[in-house]
Each structure stands twice: as structure tokens, then as C-alpha cells.
Amino acid sequence: MLVFILRRLAQSAVVVMAMSVLVFAGIFAIGNPIDVLISPEADEFERAAAIARLGLDKPMHEQFIRFVDSALGGDLGTSFVHGVPALGLVLQRFPATLELALCAMLVAVVLGIPLGLWAGLKPDSLAGRVIMTGSILGFSLPTFWVGMMLIMAFAVTLGWLPAGGRGETASLFGVPWSFLTADGLTHLILPAVNLALFKLSLVIRLARAGTREVALQDYVKFARAKGLAPSRVVGVHILKNIMIPVVTVLGLELGSVIAFSVVTESVFAWPGMGKLLIDSILQLDRPVVIAYLLVTVLLFVVINLIVDLVYSLLDPRIRLGGGRA
Amino acid sequence: MSTVMAKAPAVETPFLRLARDFARSRTALAGLAVLVLIVLAALLARWVVPQDPYDLAQLDILDSMLAPGSLGGGGWTYWLGTDDQGRDMLSAIVFGLRTSLLVGVVATLIALAVGVAVGLLAAYAGDRVDGLVMRLVDIQLSFPAILIALILLALLGKGVDKVIVALAAVQWAYYARTIRGSALVERRKEYIEAAQCLALPHGRIMMRHLLPNCLPPLIVVATVQVAHAIALEATLSFLGVGVPVTQPSLGMLIASGYQYMLSGDYWVSLFPGLALLVTIVAINLVGDRLRDVLNPRLNH
Numbered sequence A: 001m002l003v004f005i006l007r008r009l010a011q012s013a014v015v016v017m018a019m020s021v022l023v024f025a026g027i028f029a030i031g032n033p034i035d036v037l038i039s040p041e042a043d044e045f046e047r048a049a050a051i052a053r054l055g056l057d058k059p060m061h062e063q064f065i066r067f068v069d070s071a072l073g074g075d076l077g078t079s080f081v082h083g084v085p086a087l088g089l090v091l092q093r094f095p096a097t098l099e100l101a102l103c104a105m106l107v108a109v110v111l112g113i114p115l116g117l118w119a120g121l122k123p124d125s126l127a128g129r130v131i132m133t134g135s136i137l138g139f140s141l142p143t144f145w146v147g148m149m150l151i152m153a154f155a156v157t158l159g160w161l162p163a164g165g166r167g168e169t170a171s172l173f174g175v176p177w178s179f180l181t182a183d184g185l186t187h188l189i190l191p192a193v194n195l196a197l198f199k200l201s202l203v204i205r206l207a208r209a210g211t212r213e214v215a216l217q218d219y220v221k222f223a224r225a226k227g228l229a230p231s232r233v234v235g236v237h238i239l240k241n242i243m244i245p246v247v248t249v250l251g252l253e254l255g256s257v258i259a260f261s262v263v264t265e266s267v268f269a270w271p272g273m274g275k276l277l278i279d280s281i282l283q284l285d286r287p288v289v290i291a292y293l294l295v296t297v298l299l300f301v302v303i304n305l306i307v308d309l310v311y312s313l314l315d316p317r318i319r320l321g322g323g324r325a
Numbered sequence B: 001m002s003t004v005m006a007k008a009p010a011v012e013t014p015f016l017r018l019a020r021d022f023a024r025s026r027t028a029l030a031g032l033a034v035l036v037l038i039v040l041a042a043l044l045a046r047w048v049v050p051q052d053p054y055d056l057a058q059l060d061i062l063d064s065m066l067a068p069g070s071l072g073g074g075g076w077t078y079w080l081g082t083d084d085q086g087r088d089m090l091s092a093i094v095f096g097l098r099t100s101l102l103v104g105v106v107a108t109l110i111a112l113a114v115g116v117a118v119g120l121l122a123a124y125a126g127d128r129v130d131g132l133v134m135r136l137v138d139i140q141l142s143f144p145a146i147l148i149a150l151i152l153l154a155l156l157g158k159g160v161d162k163v164i165v166a167l168a169a170v171q172w173a174y175y176a177r178t179i180r181g182s183a184l185v186e187r188r189k190e191y192i193e194a195a196q197c198l199a200l201p202h203g204r205i206m207m208r209h210l211l212p213n214c215l216p217p218l219i220v221v222a223t224v225q226v227a228h229a230i231a232l233e234a235t236l237s238f239l240g241v242g243v244p245v246t247q248p249s250l251g252m253l254i255a256s257g258y259q260y261m262l263s264g265d266y267w268v269s270l271f272p273g274l275a276l277l278v279t280i281v282a283i284n285l286v287g288d289r290l291r292d293v294l295n296p297r298l299n300h
Helices: A002-030 A033-037 A044-054 A060-072 A086-121 A126-140 A143-157 A182-214 A218-225 A230-268 A273-282 A286-314 A316-320 B002-010 B014-023 B026-043 B089-125 B127-141 B145-156 B160-187 B190-197 B202-238 B250-261 B267-294
Strands: A170-172 A175-177
Touching (some): A002 A286, A086 A126, A086 A175, A086 A182, A086 A230, A086 A273, A086 A286, A126 B267, A143 A182, A143 A230, A143 B267, A182 A230, A218 A230, A230 A273, A230 A286, A230 B202, A273 A286, A273 B145, A286 B145, B026 B089, B026 B267, B089 B127, B089 B160, B089 B250, B089 B267, B127 B160, B145 B160, B145 B202, B160 B202, B190 B202, B202 B267
């Protein structure tokens, strides 16, 4: 086990290093780093001072060491637009994104499992087929377009829910959260549903496939033969067994939900990390873009690492098999 | 002539069998028909729509923001309405389809070529090369496609060519993994062994013997990936990091209609969105059916 953890940690470190080399190469080799790192509004004197300060006149390998050094110290430059440290700006937006992503996951599970169960128990019924068609649509529809249609329907035409923003927030552990206030919750519903749609389709498919498989197993037949109430058979014997693949896949998908929140946040003007990234790309606020990229890469590596470790705890075959390599 | 035709079905080529199996599903046939129509419309854009939406001389600003079905100053009806510059939405959508399809198909073809080359090499070379390449594929696939595309476009900037590069870079890993999987199975079969005993060059064994037998799963993945590429391109263009304003794709059209949607002028966004949706669903229907038809496990 220890060997497995160590090997996995070393792998993660290699990925983080590779990604920072890539980001570095992207900024320093492809583009002109002076344009990237110094605000276009700076005058000649400021430019010269900044070039000296950032060491852009030094050779490439020295620059890379500087870059890594300051990145390790948490210094990823200052935002051109906001005038504050880029890393702090990104981290400050993180709770909003996390809140949205977790709510979306919740929606996907709470709606997806019952729908998938239903479709799996009665695959040939009308409802079952409608659910499956719906899940195909959920896979096909582009997230941003669904988001716009949700705004169109529920905010513009019906006027039930707000079209964007985070609404009123309340503080918990010194961080503002929307789900703690009624107004914040109404603001949360549409974006969460929008972001959940893709994962919802996935959960429905997983739950349906699982149900169809489990419903044929001997222990389910036996439970039925024993005369247990159908609700107990479904709720205990079937549900418990389909949860395993659903939970694993959802763990793996948390990262992708955070990444996809870029789209939902832009549509609903949700002030999270993703919206910050898009705004920064459009405003050429490069230090913030770099900070976002490095934070997200780190986040992904950590999520993947945790999922792998939990896996190996749950399923000894993975670590006995010597990892995936 | 008719007697010759009558005898023809006796020799059934794999392609004919495939076509017959495919045609058994009416939904898939409908999807294919819609897809053919869409591709034709995109290819023949200039001749099927009333207006060249990017020729400013043909636009009449007096016709801007007309609702669907309105009669324009030029004497024809705008069935899908017009946008803020008096551009016929139907024409804009057909031209947008062109860009969307171009980006999706070209990106998929490039990714396919790269992925096939890398995956085939990994499977054929085995050992270290295989381990290294698959490690790379694993790492790339552990990041969501949209994130990688965003990183690349943030570094590269806007442009049709850049979007194609970004989408190809996102997709190659799927093909590499798919073809490696089937190539590993095929590699151990006797015909490859026979080819190796004949001392045929490695390149020839890979391209002429291994590749053709690994194609079916690849075709399925590629079909579905075209739909993914189109959706991803639309998303990127919607976010403002995709194609430039001068060559709008469907995603771009949807984005530029966004501001009007909140004031109730739904058509500028709704119709390009529907066009995008129909395209993606049609491709997915065809892809789904191809998967069933080409899957040897389901073959009767």
C-alpha cells in the first residue's frame, strides 16, 4: 500500500511539473512574455523597469527557475485589471464554483437515481422510454444553450426565478455562500440544474444499467420469493447495489463538473472561478489566466489522486495489480 | 440488364451487409437523411439560401430585428427573422453550419490521423513505447476536454485554425486508446504472425494488415466525436474564445443573440441553437446505430 501511495504521489508530481513546463512554454516561448506579463497600458519606462524586475532579459532556463520559484511561493503575478495578486483573486472565487458544482452533483443524484431505477425496472414502459430519450437529449444538448433556454423560460417568460448572479449570501467560516439564504437559493436553482444536466443523464444511464443487471440476480429473486414488499426489494436490495458504480463515477466526475462550470457561470453571470477565467481571457488579464490554470491543474491532480487512493482501499485488485501502468 | 441485377445480391460485400443492417433502424435512417440534408445545405450554402449573410451590400439595416415570418424590404419573407444588422437568420444559420461542420470534421480527421499513428505504434512496439504513450493518454484523459481546449485557446488566441488545433489536441487521445485496444488483440492473431514470418516491413504490416482490422470501433468513435467537436466548438465560440466574428459558427450566432434574448427577441438565439441541436442529434443517432451494426458481439 505504501509503495502504491508513493508511486502515485510521484506520478502526480510529474504531472504538475509537466503542466507548469507547458504553461511556461506557452507564455514564454509561443507568445512574447513582455506582452503577456506587462500591462499594455504601461509606458516605455515602466516596461523597462518591469522587464528588469521580472528578469525577462535573462536566459530561458533562469527564467524558468524564477517562474517555478515564485509560483511555489504563491506569487503568480498581479492582475492587470483588478490590481490585486492573481492567485488570491482566483482562490477568492473558488467557493462560489464549489458551491455550484456540489449543488449540481446533488441535483444529478437526487433526480437521476429514481429516474434510472424506474427506467431500469420498467424498460419497455412509456415512462422508461421517455426517460431514456431524455437522457440521450441531455447528452446531446450543449450546456450553454440549455442554460439560455432555462433563462428564457423561467426568468424571462415566466418570471419565477432570477436570470443571473449569486443573490444574497450569508457567511460561514468567513466565506459567503448562497445556499444559506432564500434569495441565494432561488439564484442557485437554474445554474445548478443547468450544470447537472449532463451528469444527470450519466447517472440515469448508470442507474438503469445497474438496475437491469441487479434485478436478475438470485438474491433479488429470493427476496421477492420470500414475500418482501416490492418497495423494500427496490429500496434496499437493488438500490444499495447500484450505488457502487454511481458513487465511483460521480467521484471521478467532480473535476469535470468544476471545469464545465466555466460555461454555466458565464451564462448565468455566476461570480465563480470559471467566469473569472473567461473574463480574464477576454480582457487579456494573463496573470489571472495563469493562476487559474495552475490552481485547476493542482485541483485535478489532487482529485485524481484521492479517487485513486480511495479506489485502491475499496478494491485491493488495483494495488495488487501494480497500478494501471 | 435486369437479370444481372437480380443475381447481384448473391455476392454480398461487407459494405452492403453493413448498409442493410444499418437500414433496419428507422430512427437511424431518419438521422442519416437529416444529416445528408444538413451537409448538402452547408456545402451548397451559396445556392440554397436567399442571401449571402456576409456581403454587406445585400443587408438592409431597415430590416433589422424582424420577427420570424416578416416581409422584408427586399420583397422576400424572412422565415426565421433577422438579426440586429438586418441579416436573414436562415442564411446566417446555413453559413454558420458550414463553419461548424468544417471545424468539427477537419479537427476530427487530424485527431484521427494523429491518434491512429500513435496508438498503432504503441500497440505494435509494445513495452516502453506503449507504457509511455498510454501514460500520456491517461493523463490527458484525466482532464476534461473543455479545460484543455480553454488552456490551448488562452495561449493560442482566436481563429478557425487555432480552434481546429485545439480540438484535435483534445481528441487524439480517444483514438489512440481505441485503436491500441483493438490493435493489441489483432496483433496476437495468426495473420499478423504470418506477415511477420514473411519478413514484411513493419510499416506495411501496420498499415495494410493491422489497421484495416482495427477500423470498425474507430469509425464509431470518430462519428460520435464529430458531434462532440461541433458541440465543443460551439461552446468555445459562445464563450468568446473560439472562431472570430468574421467567420461565425452556430455557437457564435447563439452568443450574439444572447443579449436580445433577455428582452424577448428569442429568434436570434433560438434557431441557431435548434440547428445545432438537430445536427448533433442526427450525428449521434447515426453513430449509435453504427456502433450496434459494427459490434461483433451483437451480430447475429
